[in-house]
Amino acid sequence: MDSPAPLALEVSASPHIAAAGVSTRNMMLDVMIGLSPVMGVAIYQHGPPAMGRMLLAAAACAFFEAAFDKARGRAHALANGSAVLTGLLLALSLPPTAPVHMLLLGALVAIGLGKSVFGGLGQNLFNPAMVGRAFVSVAFPAGVSGAAYLTDGMSGATPLTAFKVSGRPAELSDLLFGTVPGSLGEVSALACIAGGLYLIIRKSASWQIPLSMLATLLLLGTLRHAAANTPDTWSVTHDLFSGAVLFGAFFIATDPVSSPLSHKGRILFGAGVGVLTWFFRTFSGYPEGVMFAILLMNAVTPLINQFMIPKPAGAAA
Amino acid sequence: MSTTLIPPPEGKGRFSRGIHPPDNKHWSGQKRVSVLEDPEEVQVPLLQHIGAVAVLHVRPNSQIDAGGLLAEAEGMVSAPIHASIAGKVGRPSKTTLPNSRRVDAVKISRNPEAPSRGHELWSKLSASLWNPEAAVSFSSGEILDRIRAAGIVGMGGATFPTYVKLKPNPAKPVKRLLVNGCECEPYLTADARLMEEAAGAVVVGALCAARACGAYRIDVAVEDNKPEAIAALKAAAENTWVRIRKVETKYPMGGEKQMIRAVYDRVIPDGGLPLDVGVAVINVSTAAAIAMAVIHQEPLTPRIVSVTGPGIVEPRNLFTPVGSSFAHLVAACGGLKPETRRIISGGPMMGYTVPSLDVTVTKGVSGILALTETSVPQGGETACLRCGRCTDACPLNLVPARIVQSTRHRRFDLAKRNHILTCMECGCCAYACPAGIPLVQWIRAGKAEVRKAAPPKGGQ
Numbered sequence: 136m137d138s139p140a141p142l143a144l145e146v147s148a149s150p151h152i153a154a155a156g157v158s159t160r161n162m163m164l165d166v167m168i169g170l171s172p173v174m175g176v177a178i179y180q181h182g183p184p185a186m187g188r189m190l191l192a193a194a195a196c197a198f199f200e201a202a203f204d205k206a207r208g209r210a211h212a213l214a215n216g217s218a219v220l221t222g223l224l225l226a227l228s229l230p231p232t233a234p235v236h237m238l239l240l241g242a243l244v245a246i247g248l249g250k251s252v253f254g255g256l257g258q259n260l261f262n263p264a265m266v267g268r269a270f271v272s273v274a275f276p277a278g279v280s281g282a283a284y285l286t287d288g289m290s291g292a293t294p295l296t297a298f299k300v301s302g303r304p305a306e307l308s309d310l311l312f313g314t315v316p317g318s319l320g321e322v323s324a325l326a327c328i329a330g331g332l333y334l335i336i337r338k339s340a341s342w343q344i345p346l347s348m349l350a351t352l353l354l355l356g357t358l359r360h361a362a363a364n365t366p367d368t369w370s371v372t373h374d375l376f377s378g379a380v381l382f383g384a385f386f387i388a389t390d391p392v393s394s395p396l397s398h399k400g401r402i403l404f405g406a407g408v409g410v411l412t413w414f415f416r417t418f419s420g421y422p423e424g425v426m427f428a429i430l431l432m433n434a435v436t437p438l439i440n441q442f443m444i445p446k447p448a449g450a451a452a
Numbered sequence: 453m454s455t456t457l458i459p460p461p462e463g464k465g466r467f468s469r470g471i472h473p474p475d476n477k478h479w480s481g482q483k484r485v486s487v488l489e490d491p492e493e494v495q496v497p498l499l500q501h502i503g504a505v506a507v508l509h510v511r512p513n514s515q516i517d518a519g520g521l522l523a524e525a526e527g528m529v530s531a532p533i534h535a536s537i538a539g540k541v542g543r544p545s546k547t548t549l550p551n552s553r554r555v556d557a558v559k560i561s562r563n564p565e566a567p568s569r570g571h572e573l574w575s576k577l578s579a580s581l582w583n584p585e586a587a588v589s590f591s592s593g594e595i596l597d598r599i600r601a602a603g604i605v606g607m608g609g610a611t612f613p614t615y616v617k618l619k620p621n622p623a624k625p626v627k628r629l630l631v632n633g634c635e636c637e638p639y640l641t642a643d644a645r646l647m648e649e650a651a652g653a654v655v656v657g658a659l660c661a662a663r664a665c666g667a668y669r670i671d672v673a674v675e676d677n678k679p680e681a682i683a684a685l686k687a688a689a690e691n692t693w694v695r696i697r698k699v700e701t702k703y704p705m706g707g708e709k710q711m712i713r714a715v716y717d718r719v720i721p722d723g724g725l726p727l728d729v730g731v732a733v734i735n736v737s738t739a740a741a742i743a744m745a746v747i748h749q750e751p752l753t754p755r756i757v758s759v760t761g762p763g764i765v766e767p768r769n770l771f772t773p774v775g776s777s778f779a780h781l782v783a784a785c786g787g788l789k790p791e792t793r794r795i796i797s798g799g800p801m802m803g804y805t806v807p808s809l810d811v812t813v814t815k816g817v818s819g820i821l822a823l824t825e826t827s828v829p830q831g832g833e834t835a836c837l838r839c840g841r842c843t844d845a846c847p848l849n850l851v852p853a854r855i856v857q858s859t860r861h862r863r864f865d866l867a868k869r870n871h872i873l874t875c876m877e878c879g880c881c882a883y884a885c886p887a888g889i890p891l892v893q894w895i896r897a898g899k900a901e902v903r904k905a906a907p908p909k910g911g912q
């Protein structure tokens with residue numbers, strides 16, 4: 136009556152089942168799918184060179200990740216796709232004219248300083264792509280200045296710069312469809328929203344961060360408009376739809392590793408990014424501030440995690 | 453004392469967070485309960501409950517009838533143990549419980565002359581003529597005595613002695629009796645079959661239990677993936693004050709905190725018990741056992757066990773004498789498929805893997821689950837992505853990733869600040885984690901360290 140061949144039975148801790156199709160790799164793939172509308176707009180506008188830049192940055196990040204892992208004797212984390220994703224985000228956050236050396240250096244810094252020194256995947260304090268982006272924008276100021284956004288198809292400065300200089304706001308329809316100059320990934324509000332909603336529906340990005348970031352910008356923008364007594368041609372919608380706001384809100388600020396864990400922590404994080412972005416845009420010499428806003432809030436994340444511990448169910452209020 | 457005319461708050465049949473794993477009830481859900489033939493021998497453990505080990509009451513080599521007293525309860529929290537088959541009592545021995553604990557046991561070798569009582573007990577239990585009026589002919593004390601004498605313990609897995617739970621405590625009176633028919637663990641179908649085939653016993657047992665503890669409301673919570681069970685219970689509960697409450701199918705609905713939230717919209721304080729909000733919770737199997745004890749004076753010796761999952765050749769729900777070995781049940785279900793990788797006592801979310809089939813069925817074993825290569829978690833572990841899916845899944849609103857991070861760094865003070873001791877080890881976080889981190893395992897280890905550092909002040 137005993138079963139014939141003794142089976143080798145595993146002994147392991149509960150639970151003994153896991154959600155199907157949920158893995159680190161699939162989450163990275165999901166973000167890439169979410170990025171596809173944005174990548175599509177970039178390729179549509181700038182053709183093969185845009186594709187080349189994305190592939191180059193992705194390949195460079197993958198290469199550096201493998202190299203650093205090997206140097207530090209860590210298991211290869213390449214298969215989970217996070218390095219490729221970093222490369223894509225880096226290329227998408229740079230101007231369409233970014234030269235090869237800028238992409239390569241950005242990738243090296245993103246993976247090396249942004250990720251590997253912290254101990255690799257999951258350990259990094261800052262969003263690696265933004266570390267790389269910040270580095271090249273300081274190292275090659277000309278490479279990310281107004282002139283860098285001049286391409287065949289599009290002439291003129293980015294909407295934010297143009298408005299600062301001439302006071303003429305961009306057409307909203309241009310902002311929606313991305314027919315304005317800008318970084319590869321940031322120009323089309325529609326593409327960012329579509330991809331972002333996909334990520335949120337798939338639960339691959341939190342909804343709290345984009346929502347609170349955009350709501351904060353909306354609020355501050357509205358206040359500014361109320362305060363300005365001259366009729367303002369730059370509307371609140373311009374605030375939200377221009378520059379890296381949507382791209383940053385949906386694809387960069389939501390990077391799980393460098394954002395808080397709890398729901399309230401994420402709301403605070405998003406609000407912080409919003410306030411800082413508004414601050415940089417309003418008071419600094421830079422027309423755009425999303426990148427630095429996110430990096431600064433990344434730095435605050437450990438504090439948020441430490442002090443914003445949600446109350447367990449049933450705890451005294 | 454002001455008696456309020458406002459009806460007590462009603463739950464909406466839901467709780468926040470938690471997970472929706474595939475329920476996988478199809479393996480054994482439609483298999484009617486069948487009576488397992490008595491095995492050649494049983495190893496009846498003397499500890500099948502939370503509390504003190506029962507004290508042996510019989511001498512080796514004596515003959516015992518099925519249902520005869522084997523061991524007497526010892527102390528305040530304990531339960532007596534009865535012979536599950538008729539036969540010859542062996543020498544005191546040891547056996548392995550599903551949680552790998554080795555405990556004292558008594559072997560009974562089957563007496564081939566004595567008739568098996570399984571069929572008789574099952575026909576009493578599944579009879580259609582349970583009389584809901586019967587409960588009122590007993591006093592609270594009589595019911596409690598019979599529950600105690602029958603050795604009834606929580607059959608949902610907790611195995612806490614039921615009479616201790618139901619004994620009226622003037623400091624914390626029970627107002628509502630909540631009967632757990634959720635069976636929220638995937639795969640398991642023992643409770644569902646019981647509700648469908650022995651609804652009368654569940655209803656009468658609930659009425660007896662409510663009379664014993666003084667509850668003036670009875671609700672049976674059943675997940676909405678068991679419409680047949682709900683229909684059977686509703687029919688059996690007609691003209692009684694037992695209410696059948698349909699709740700959402702969601703794990704861990706059967707957890708006390710979640711169920712009380714879903715049915716009564718009450719929140720148990722952190723570290724508290726259902727009694728703190730005036731609720732006593734019993735399982736449907738326990739309710740049925742109470743009915744058998746009070747009305748028929750039958751001790752708790754058999755129980756329904758689902759033998760199920762993709763690794764079982766022919767899944768079944770078996771009415772099983774306690775003390776049978778897992779091997780005997782699995783053999784009655786055609787054996788294991790060769791691709792079986794894990795055997796689990798209980799459900800896949802909170803059950804224990806057993807190292808072999810040489811393990812004994814106790815009063816708290818609701819299922820034997822055989823999982824294959826493809827049904828257990830796939831793929832390796834990566835670093836934590838801090839994606840927060842564990843937080844989104846945790847029904848107790850904890851931040852599992854932070855607890856585990858603190859535990860890994862041996863910062864048990866931080867683990868405690870992040871409420872590690874509140875965790876009920878339901879497994880939702882690990883189920884949802886894309887990085888495949890064994891969060892519950894870390895939390896268990898961390899709890900042990902936290903408790904070492906500062907002994908708990910009681911409660912969970």
Ligand code: SF4
Pocket residue numbers: 835836837838839840841842843852853881884885886887888889891
């Ligand atoms: S679900 Fe897993 S990977 Fe995500 S935060 Fe929790 S522990 Fe980390």
Ligand code: SF4
Pocket residue numbers: 845846847848849850852874875876877878879880881882891892895
């Ligand atoms: S096992 Fe603990 S931490 Fe994880 S979901 Fe359940 S209660 Fe929350």
